[in-house]
Amino acid sequence: MAMKVYGPAMSTNVARVLVCLEEVGAEYEVVPVDMTTGEHKSPAHDARNPFGQVPAFQDGDLILYESRAISKYILRKGGSDLLRESNLAESAMVDVWLEVESGHFSSTMSPIIFQCLVVPFLGGETDTKIVQENLEKLKTALGVYEARLSRFKYLAGDFVSLADISHFPAAYYLLGGSHASVLDAYPHVKAWLAEVMDRPSVRKVVELMKLPSA
Numbered sequence: 001m002a003m004k005v006y007g008p009a010m011s012t013n014v015a016r017v018l019v020c021l022e023e024v025g026a027e028y029e030v031v032p033v034d035m036t037t038g039e040h041k042s043p044a045h046d047a048r049n050p051f052g053q054v055p056a057f058q059d060g061d062l063i064l065y066e067s068r069a070i071s072k073y074i075l076r077k078g079g080s081d082l083l084r085e086s087n088l089a090e091s092a093m094v095d096v097w098l099e100v101e102s103g104h105f106s107s108t109m110s111p112i113i114f115q116c117l118v119v120p121f122l123g124g125e126t127d128t129k130i131v132q133e134n135l136e137k138l139k140t141a142l143g144v145y146e147a148r149l150s151r152f153k154y155l156a157g158d159f160v161s162l163a164d165i166s167h168f169p170a171a172y173y174l175l176g177g178s179h180a181s182v183l184d185a186y187p188h189v190k191a192w193l194a195e196v197m198d199r200p201s202v203r204k205v206v207e208l209m210k211l212p213s214a
C-alpha cells in the first residue's frame, strides 16, 4: 500500500517529506488537507497529528508527524545512504546539520515566508520589522554556512545527505522571493544551494509545490 502524506506540497515541512519519498523512489499519495478552511485542526487530522499541523504521514498502521522524523523513517525504510548510518561520525554530522537547518535556517525563513507570502495572500500587510530582524539572523547563520562550505562540499562533509536536501523547501522560497540577493555575499552557499535545487528529486517536488491544489 502506498505511503500517505497529509498536507499541501507547498508547505515547506510537507515538501521535505515528499523529497525523501522521491529520493527512494517510493510509491506515495499526497492527501489534501485544506488549511484555508482549518481542516488541519479537524478531529480527523488531529488523530494523525495532535499538534494540528501538517505534515502527517501514514504507512500501514504506522502514523507519524514531525517532518524530519518522517524523512528519516522514509530514508531508512528505502535503504538510502542520505543518513550515512554505516558511519557513526558521519551520521552524527548529518544530525548536527539537520538541527542547524531546523534551528537556524528554516526557523529564520519561516517568519520571512509567512510575512512575505502568506500575509499578503490573506490580504494583510507584511510586517517589515519582522522580516528585517529575521534577515539579520539569516545572515549570521549564512556566515557559518559559508565557512563550512568553504571547507567541505556539503554540510555534513564531502557527501550529500539529508542535511543538505532538507534545506530545499525554505531555500525554494528564498530563491524565488524578493530577498534572494541576500545570498550574493555567500558564494559557497549560493553554489551549494544551486546544486541542491538541481537534484531530480527536488525538481520533481518543486513542480508539485507550484500546483495550486497540491
Ligand code: GS8
Pocket (backbone or CB within 6 Å): 011, 012, 013, 014, 040, 052, 053, 054, 055, 065, 066, 067, 068
Ligand atoms: C512543524 C510543522 C509545521 O509548522 C514539522 O513537521 O517539521 N516541526 C513540524 N507545519 C505548519 C505548516 S508550514 O510547513 C503548519 O501546519 N502550520 C499550521 C499551524 O501551526 O496551525
